[in-house]
Amino acid sequence: xxxxxxxxxxxxxxxxxxxxxxxxxxxxxxxxxxxxxxxxxxxxxxxxxxxxxxxxxxxxxxxxxxxxxxxxxxxxxxxxxxxxxxxxxxxxxxxxxxxxxxxxxxxxxxxxxxxxxxxxxxxxxxxxxxxxxxxxxxxxxxxxxxxxxxx
Numbered sequence: 001x002x003x004x005x006x007x008x009x010x011x012x013x014x015x016x017x018x019x020x021x022x023x024x025x026x027x028x029x030x031x032x033x034x035x036x037x038x039x040x041x042x043x044x045x046x047x048x049x050x051x052x053x054x055x056x057x058x059x060x061x062x063x064x065x066x067x068x069x070x071x072x073x074x075x076x077x078x079x080x081x082x083x084x085x086x087x088x089x090x091x092x093x094x095x096x097x098x099x100x101x102x103x104x105x106x107x108x109x110x111x112x113x114x115x116x117x118x119x120x121x122x123x124x125x126x127x128x129x130x131x132x133x134x135x136x137x138x139x140x141x142x143x144x145x146x147x148x149x150x151x
Contacts, residue, residue, distance in 0.1 A: 054109060110129055
């Protein structure tokens with residue numbers, strides 16, 4: 001059985017003779033699509049840990065649109081990447097759901113992430129989300145063992 005860990009850095013190769021626009025746009029690649037890389041690499045059983053609750057859909061904020069607009073001439077690929085990030089993320093989640101239905105992927109995600117920001121500093125909120133994930137993993141332990149053929 002192949003055990004591999006993927007993170008967002010696998011999408012961020014900044015070496016070579018890539019332009020600044022290419023490099024900057026790579027930093028906006030959706031993290032959720034790392035499961036596709038795992039499938040491409042031959043993994044047939046995958047656990048995906050998400051940071052948003054089931055049913056979450058990403059939207060493009062007005063501030064993101066304004067920032068993208070300000071860079072449109074200097075970094076057109078970055079602009080396009082920023083403006084399409086939400087739709088790519090949402091499409092990737094739809095694909096992920098299909099793999100979950102097929103039984104090829106198990107997801108672990110919070111029961112709720114409302115009121116929780118990407119830069120959350122409230123230790124109680126962080127601890128609450130940690131405990132939520134820990135409890136879910138504990139409840140899924142038998143399912144995960146079965147998923148990987150562990151007795």
